[in-house]
Each structure stands twice: as structure tokens, then as C-alpha cells.
Amino acid sequence: MMIERILVIGAGTMGRQIAMSCALSGYETLLQDISEQALTAARTDLEAWAASRVSKGKLEQPDADAALNRLAQSTDLAASASTADLVIEAAVERLDIKEQIFATLGEHAPAHAILATNSSTLPSSRVAAASGRPPQVCNMHFFNPALVMKCVEVVRNEQTSDETVEAVTAVATRLGKQPVLVNKEIPGFIANRMMGAINAEALNLAHAGIASIEDIDTTAKTALGHPMGPFELMDMVGLDVIDFIAQATFAETGNEADKPHPLITEKVQAGLLGRKSGEGFYPYS
Numbered sequence: 001m002m003i004e005r006i007l008v009i010g011a012g013t014m015g016r017q018i019a020m021s022c023a024l025s026g027y028e029t030l031l032q033d034i035s036e037q038a039l040t041a042a043r044t045d046l047e048a049w050a051a052s053r054v055s056k057g058k059l060e061q062p063d064a065d066a067a068l069n070r071l072a073q074s075t076d077l078a079a080s081a082s083t084a085d086l087v088i089e090a091a092v093e094r095l096d097i098k099e100q101i102f103a104t105l106g107e108h109a110p111a112h113a114i115l116a117t118n119s120s121t122l123p124s125s126r127v128a129a130a131s132g133r134p135p136q137v138c139n140m141h142f143f144n145p146a147l148v149m150k151c152v153e154v155v156r157n158e159q160t161s162d163e164t165v166e167a168v169t170a171v172a173t174r175l176g177k178q179p180v181l182v183n184k185e186i187p188g189f190i191a192n193r194m195m196g197a198i199n200a201e202a203l204n205l206a207h208a209g210i211a212s213i214e215d216i217d218t219t220a221k222t223a224l225g226h227p228m229g230p231f232e233l234m235d236m237v238g239l240d241v242i243d244f245i246a247q248a249t250f251a252e253t254g255n256e257a258d259k260p261h262p263l264i265t266e267k268v269q270a271g272l273l274g275r276k277s278g279e280g281f282y283p284y285s
């Protein structure tokens, strides 16, 4: 199936970078958000990102201009859905909101359109029924920062068709990403399960006073070759997001080990959410 027009829903950290990635790869891309302000902030951010790539000599000015010209924006979900071949939903992680979005998509998107969700905590089976076209629904999970990170998890639910998996995998490849297939829905998919295990051990080591967060991060980088230490990474992702993922995972599994770690709860309650709030495990100024 030919995918030419992509709709990305949600102009937040993930949605705006996913949309830019699509536009850079030649797709006619529409970024939709209910907030005009969020769309303006996304545009300003992406223009600055493109300008910085051009000044570093990593992107030609005409290619940057062409990508930004291919990237339209709208606050009207129904109208935006009506021309999409593929929708990538990256809205807020709330089931009721996603159900509403998928119901609107089911009503207004062309019959052939594939409806994917970037959700890391809600498997697509939760929204498939609302869309009225379960075989055309799956998770297409990008990583932060989405313009840089290569991996895209393509997660099929029990009803996802092979054609849907093939089409979403082909798009991820054209975006220059490395798609990986998750054959069965499981909380956290692959990457967040592994990241959760590493974070849990790092948090336990720090909580028990075995080592400082700086030394734990240094060990991850210099002994294991990770690009960032777990505390640096949690600060980048956002401690509220880490807390939310843990709560969502615990709600699914009932496993005590999946509950948010006390160190995370402490930080979130103090409003220390990581880079975005100016302080998390580390200060940022």
C-alpha cells in the first residue's frame, strides 16, 4: 500500500519530532493539536532545529525549507484525518482521550488509512475497537529524541493485519529508522522493559547508599558503553513520565517490583521532574 500523507496527532516533544522526521523523508505531513499555541511552539522549535542542522553543515538549506514546507499544521482533527494514509497518534497518555481520537479517526480517515499510536503505555488493542477497524491499528513507538533515535517498535495486537505491520515497518524504514517487531502486546514492549530493569537497579543502588548517582551514571557510560547514565536519561525523559510508566505497568502486571521507586515518587512530589523543570537528579540551569 502506498503511503504518501501522514497525520501526526499531538505537537508535544514526541509528536513534533516524529512529524519533522516524516517531512524530512518526503512525506506530506500534517501536525494536528487542539492547541494553536502548542503548534506554534512546535514550529518555532523545529525551525530552530533545522537552522542548527544547516549551520552545522548536516542539512542543506533547500532540504530544510522543503521539509518545513511539507509540514502543515491544523487544530481540526476530523478535517486532518480525511486525507491521511497513515496516522501516528502522539497525544497525551490518557485512554479516554485516545479512545475519542480513534473514534474520530475511524469516522473521518479514508477506509484504507492505517491508525498507529506512539503510546508507550497503552497497547493499541485498547483503542482498536473505538476506531472500528482493528486490523489497521498498531503501536508505532518512537524514542526520545525522535529525530535522533533509530529504533521504532512496531507492536501488533491480536487483530493487527500483516499488511498493517508491513506498511508501518516500511514507513519506519523510509524514515531512516530501525523498525523492530513486537509480536505480542506486553507492558513496556521491549525497550521500556529493559530500561525499567536498568533504572530499577540504579535506583536501588543509589537508595541503599552503595554509590552516588554520578558514579552509577559514570559506570553505565564507561563500563557498559551507554550514551547516558540512567539518572541522566531519567532526567531527560522526565521523572513524571518515568513515574507514569511505572504506575501504568504496575496497573497492568500487579507486580510490586513495577511500582514507582520511592526516589522517583519523592522527586515528583517535590516538583523536580528533570530537565524540563530545571532540576531532577541533577540541576539544570
Ligand code: CAA
Residues within 6 Å of the ligand: 049, 056, 058, 120, 142, 143, 144, 145, 146, 147, 148, 149, 192, 195, 227, 228, 233, 237, 241
Ligand atoms: N532533539 C533533537 N536532536 C537532538 C536532541 C533533541 N532533544 N538532543 C540531541 N540531539 C542531536 C544533536 O543535535 C546532535 O546532532 P548531530 O550529531 O547531528 O549534530 C546529536 O543529537 C548528538 O547530540 P549531542 O552531541 O548534543 O549529545 P550526545 O552525543 O550525548 O547525544 C543523545 C545526545 C542522542 C540524547 C544521546 O545521549 C543518547 O542517545 N541518549 C540516550 C537516549 C535514549 O536512551 N532515549 C530513549 C529514552 S526512552 C524513550 O523515549 C521511551 C519512552 O517511551 C519514554
